[in-house]
Amino acid sequence: MKRYFTRKLLLYILTFFVAVSIDWMIPRFMPGDPVDTLMARAGSFAEATELMHDYYTKVFGLDVPVWQQYLNFWSALFHGDLGISVYVFPLPVTKVIMRAVVFDILLLLPAILLSWIAGNWFGAYAARSKRLDNTILPVGYILTATPYMWLAMLLAWLFGIVFRIFPISGGYSYAMSPSFSWPFVGSLFLHWFLPFISLFLVMFGGWAIGMRNMIIYELEADYSHYLEALGAPRNLVRKYAFRNAALPQLTGLALSLGVIVAGALVTEVVFSYPGIGYLILQAINTRDYFLLQGCFLFIILGVLLANFIIDIVYVFVDPRTRTGMQGE
């Protein structure tokens, strides 16, 4: 078990290192100077422009050698300093992101967990049951092939415009200010529902199909046939199959986090839901590279954290990891 965790931790530290390096490198080695961009938005008088150019260069730390910039970047990172946002100018990036992250957690955590549980449960039922397999499972294929943003648009149009049941824009009513009152929570829920359900549905399809295929693999494995030959009841065999099939599904959850994050980003864009995805779009449009950098870092941290939690869960579900016979 110790070996298992050391390896995993090493992997995460390395990943974080690589990700931060990429994050630092891209803006600096891409065409276009971030300071110039900022100046283009602000600048008019030649003299003032030059003064401000120097000032921004200093603020953004571009006036020292490259290796020093890299070290400064790390040191600032550990101080929780991700720079100043251009999009909402004087505000620090950390603060802007923190406000958005709350919405992401509200949206993603329930969507991921519920769809995983429901999808697995359903897929296990559908496997080798001719009726379910032929009727409802095709729906799973359609769902998992649906682009996240398209389902979001479809739901927004149907339930927001045609039937007028749910609002389709924002995280809460624009007429309210955040508070712990019932009307506000209600508004929060109404705005949350459509993004949630569209994420849920796409993911649900994927898990259901994955589980269905895994169960069929397991039911054809030697141990299942052996159990059957011994005269074990069908339900018992299925129970064993389910436990074995759940492991790859758990790994699958860890592996698909990146795709899920991407899906959440575009879903937020469709609903103008004030999470990180929406923030990224604004950052791209205003070429706010500190904000973009910060969002990227937060996504990495979130994905790594989630991966780590899944690794811990894995130890509880898979006894092999505990005895050191670990698989990947």
Next chain:
Amino acid sequence: MKTPKKKNEFLYFALGNNKLKIGLVILLFFITLTFIGPLLTDYEPLDYIGPAAVPPSSEYWFGTTTFGQDVFTQFVYGLKASFLVGIIGGGLGTLIGILVGFTAGYRGGIVDEILNMFTNIVLVIPTLAVLLIIVAYLEVRGLLIESIFIGCTTWPWAARAIRAQTFSLRTREFVDLARLSGMRSLKVIFGEIAPNMMSYLLLVFILQFGGAVLIAATLDFIGLGPTEAMSLGLMMNNAVLWGALILGIWWWFIPPGIAITAIVGSLYVMNVGLDEVFNPKLREM
């Protein structure tokens, strides 16, 4: 005499597999539409050809956008972009996956450790987020660049799967025999191991293809797709940007979504169907 018989057996099970047939029919329909579509329309995708926001009619099959562009024209040109990204991006992803997977699986030892570490790192990093920031800094972007970026970031799971397969094949007698007879590693890999994995590699390519189409649509939707070409994702992007939702111009954003869903869905269904054809254990009784 052995080969033709085997082929017939494959065909026999392939033709008997409904999943494969349905998937193939849908896919062929869209491929055909990609080729004949541009012949059916007199316009270019960005031409302003008529009245704005007209619902589908006999004259404008899929209606027009708020700018009076023909949705059908955009649609068929967008299909072409999707297939191109799928082939190039999915192909590249598969190729890198094959190279890394074979090398890691066949060599083993320290090479495997390093490659595996590298694969796992790329696997954990949310690649779309990386694509986002890379693409955001490129001024002019083409379809080819987009496909290459997609291919370069989606290979890890293919590499992992192929590595695991290579691992299990490597210790078989016939591979040992080939090695003992003094064959070079490359020849062993491509002469002995690869042929036994052909069906598996085909499945990997199909999944990579579908994945690439979806990722491209996502990138295009955020407005980071090719700057000059029309694509299905860009259609959706424009639709949202210019208020198609609020104005109720459903014919603008529904066709591109249906096409992507149908193409990717048929690929996934074909994948499961082919799996059943290749693997007798999975066939339904």
